[in-house]
Amino acid sequence: MAGPSWQAVREAHERIRARIHRTPVMTSEQMDQMSGARLFFKCENLQKTGSFKIRGATNAVFSMSEQEAARGVATVSSGNHAAALSLAARWRGVPAWVVMPSNTPQVKRQAVQAYGGQIRFCEPTMKGREEALRALLEETGAALVHPYDDDRVIAGQATAAKEFFEDGPELDYLLAPVSGGGLLSGTGIAAKSLNAGVRVIGCEPKNADDAYRSLQMGEIQPSINSNTIADGLRAQLAPRTFAILQERVDRIVLVSEDEIVQAMRWLWERMKLVVEPSGAVSAAVAVFRKLQWEGKSVGVILSGGNVEMKN
Amino acid sequence: MAGPSWQAVREAHERIRARIHRTPVMTSEQMDQMSGARLFFKCENLQKTGSFKIRGATNAVFSMSEQEAARGVATVSSGNHAAALSLAARWRGVPAWVVMPSNTPQVKRQAVQAYGGQIRFCEPTMKGREEALRALLEETGAALVHPYDDDRVIAGQATAAKEFFEDGPELDYLLAPVSGGGLLSGTGIAAKSLNAGVRVIGCEPKNADDAYRSLQMGEIQPSINSNTIADGLRAQLAPRTFAILQERVDRIVLVSEDEIVQAMRWLWERMKLVVEPSGAVSAAVAVFRKLQWEGKSVGVILSGGNVEMKN
Numbered sequence: 001m002a003g004p005s006w007q008a009v010r011e012a013h014e015r016i017r018a019r020i021h022r023t024p025v026m027t028s029e030q031m032d033q034m035s036g037a038r039l040f041f042k043c044e045n046l047q048k049t050g051s052f053k054i055r056g057a058t059n060a061v062f063s064m065s066e067q068e069a070a071r072g073v074a075t076v077s078s079g080n081h082a083a084a085l086s087l088a089a090r091w092r093g094v095p096a097w098v099v100m101p102s103n104t105p106q107v108k109r110q111a112v113q114a115y116g117g118q119i120r121f122c123e124p125t126m127k128g129r130e131e132a133l134r135a136l137l138e139e140t141g142a143a144l145v146h147p148y149d150d151d152r153v154i155a156g157q158a159t160a161a162k163e164f165f166e167d168g169p170e171l172d173y174l175l176a177p178v179s180g181g182g183l184l185s186g187t188g189i190a191a192k193s194l195n196a197g198v199r200v201i202g203c204e205p206k207n208a209d210d211a212y213r214s215l216q217m218g219e220i221q222p223s224i225n226s227n228t229i230a231d232g233l234r235a236q237l238a239p240r241t242f243a244i245l246q247e248r249v250d251r252i253v254l255v256s257e258d259e260i261v262q263a264m265r266w267l268w269e270r271m272k273l274v275v276e277p278s279g280a281v282s283a284a285v286a287v288f289r290k291l292q293w294e295g296k297s298v299g300v301i302l303s304g305g306n307v308e309m310k311n
Numbered sequence: 312m313a314g315p316s317w318q319a320v321r322e323a324h325e326r327i328r329a330r331i332h333r334t335p336v337m338t339s340e341q342m343d344q345m346s347g348a349r350l351f352f353k354c355e356n357l358q359k360t361g362s363f364k365i366r367g368a369t370n371a372v373f374s375m376s377e378q379e380a381a382r383g384v385a386t387v388s389s390g391n392h393a394a395a396l397s398l399a400a401r402w403r404g405v406p407a408w409v410v411m412p413s414n415t416p417q418v419k420r421q422a423v424q425a426y427g428g429q430i431r432f433c434e435p436t437m438k439g440r441e442e443a444l445r446a447l448l449e450e451t452g453a454a455l456v457h458p459y460d461d462d463r464v465i466a467g468q469a470t471a472a473k474e475f476f477e478d479g480p481e482l483d484y485l486l487a488p489v490s491g492g493g494l495l496s497g498t499g500i501a502a503k504s505l506n507a508g509v510r511v512i513g514c515e516p517k518n519a520d521d522a523y524r525s526l527q528m529g530e531i532q533p534s535i536n537s538n539t540i541a542d543g544l545r546a547q548l549a550p551r552t553f554a555i556l557q558e559r560v561d562r563i564v565l566v567s568e569d570e571i572v573q574a575m576r577w578l579w580e581r582m583k584l585v586v587e588p589s590g591a592v593s594a595a596v597a598v599f600r601k602l603q604w605e606g607k608s609v610g611v612i613l614s615g616g617n618v619e620m621k622n
Binding site for chain 2: 024026045046050268271272273274275305
């Protein structure tokens, strides 16, 4: 089997348990009525740094030897992984560098800086990012922690589903968003290790359906021109995550932009939860009844809550 | 001592426990840093119907004899109590009537109707409300369930603080918003019964400071011309709640409109929680360090989350 072993996930959980929140599992009768199923929401929007990303980042940073960690860690990200890696590095007392496109919004820069991460700006192109990262790694000797193409990160993200199975009811379905595939890979590994019968569903915007197409075609399809409000879901699969999804995920289900926005609104109005668009994609699959699950138990991972508050 | 006994609170909890959510207690390092204390948030915004009001309403409705309940229940309210009483009545299978001013916003009418409550509109004056209620009670024989001037309601609201003490750490301070005084009365009764040393603090907008003035003057002061974003906190104390507050509350602390708005924003951004302005007043007292509690444990009741989502 591809990716980290179940034993690696258990070790990851022991490693990070005392640092992260054990996020609550919530229910809503109104959401149940819309979905036709019994829904259980794992609230990673309430996780430290506002998303599940702190799980994988913390596991990676605390898996390193003293010597490796001492030179610091680095990544390319403008989003939740950048903030999470910065905090995990601060916990370990080592520097974190983040390569970010020069057009990254102020609010995302501040999130990284608030956790002590150091930003290196680059041209907002694939080439610009790669060159900036290479230069940074050479200069600092820092260890790269990729947002998802890393077994330590995947094992960390898997702990969300592990807690879900430990704290929740027996699930028939488990829904998680997919972008680069780190969370969904970890979810698949945990789910199939703990309950072979559960159906693992990846949730993706129609407007960024590269994971859907990749699993259909049997090879990785590029994520191009994706224009979705779920801006955290525009990455494309790595060979590592693609292999895990092929083994562990039952299917990918798509939702429209309108469905994502409506799901966010319902999470707000009916559950009083702030969830970012990328985090609401799995809720959209649930409440718009994308599968035949009448009366079944459906777990929904709400992956993050970092959305800017407008006046 | 005025108000319901501790035994009545325990009975209320047994009566309502299976119907309500045991809401989570949440923490935030960022909020701790702002307050200087260790903060613990009791999330009644995540309660059924979106506020603590379901506790008191459910206790009142399920305290009635079959004969009394069969004629239905009635109240005057345009807010959270109206929705809560409607749902509690539906659980018991009896009708609920709500007298509402004719200028009540559509969203609040819908909340009552969604839970099966029947609305009677009245002139938006004190006299209009009283006449409409009297006519309704005569016509239907329904039992009045006042939003706060009722020992059954107060005993129900007290169960939020009871759970807080059962699930949380030992608290040095306990903060709750005050309007008519139902929640704060119940909080005082539970707190002083469980831990005589805890300081119970009422939290009120400067722009609706009648409870503050009432405790200062030693007699109930009217709530007039209150103009606050915390529109759930414009009621005035009843003799019953005033007497309880005199015995059980250590002091009332005031916050500005700006502080309320800022606290709401921080609850959103940093804790991913939707909290209504009235529900954020206690958080405002906490994060703006209104008391000298450096390093102490401070419990904060977030009373509700029913705020309209704008596009």
